[in-house]
Amino acid sequence: MKWFQDITSFFIVMSLTSFTKSDCPPGYSYYSSHCFRVYEPGSPLRTWEAALQECISSGGDLPMVDSWRKTMGYIITNYAPRIEGSVPSFWVGVKIDTADEWSSPKWLNGMTFMGPWAPGQPKHVAPPECLAVVPTSMNFQVLSCHQQTTLACQAPLMPVAIHTHHQAGEIEEKETLPEFQVVHIVLGAMVAVLLLLILGLTAYIFRHKLLAHGTSLRIPFLSLTKMPNVENHH
Structure with missing residues (x-):
């Protein structure tokens, strides 16, 4: 026995x-099967487009339909004492360029945006309009895309690369x-x-x-x- x-x-x-x-990509942290990068209070605020480009350049994207809740969960778990009262919202991957797009707002990945909205929202502003999520309530609000606010990025887990040597000396990943x-x-x-x-x-x-x-x-x-x-x- x-x-x-x-x-x-x-x-x-x-x-x-x-x-x-x-x-995860450099600068990102693992949380709940995703990779996240949070720009803490005190970091430069960015417009929606600048935030998107910042995420892309670091190997990620703005939070999307399948990960924004986990993004906020990661932020609240790790940064709650520092963001309370100092960070009103984080950009997410939704941009509305024309009034017609409000009939069915889309995430950047093509999925339909379903909310939930913060009280009094959506409160429209001059286009283009972009969405941000309030971390304390996990509800969405409409902001001008030219407004500056905080950002967090998501990224997929990086696959492991295996190097295979061929007879000709070439390396295939x-x-x-x-x-x-x-x-x-x-x-x-x-x-x-x-x-x-x-x-x-x-x-x-x-x-x-x-x-x-x-x-x-x-x-x-x-x-x-x-x-x-x-x-x-x-």
Whole structure:
């Protein structure tokens, strides 16, 4: 049984280990399967276009429909004491150039914007109009794109590059899954093996207990009966 205890301990330790190594662009931090970069209070304020270009140049983008909540969660978790009362809003990836676009506002990735709006919003200004999110309420407001406010950027996890050498001496880079995804796959396989070991050991112990008590158990494809000793009589 020592081997089983050792294997069980190993799997428990591995399953409790936190694999949050950042595969993020330089200057970004890992949080909830995304990469974020926050320009703290005191950093230069930027117009919407300048904020967008700043994010792009650093390898990211303005927060989008699939990540703005996580962006605000990251900001509130890590910067709440410093942003309270000093940072009214952060730019997000929505820009409305004409009044017609208000019939169905779009994120920069083409997804339809659905809110939620801050009280009294949308309050229109002269176009172009851009959206910002209020971190304390996680609601949106309309600002002039020329107005300056704070920004935060999002970025995808960077794939790990594997260098393959060819006979001609050329090097080809192949993209693989981010390291944390590979680790999760390996852990999943390890947990599956552990469960199979536990089930196998449980069945083994159960079978021998039944046989020890002379119990007959009949299950489809399985019959466990303690056989009586048969002595040869001459």
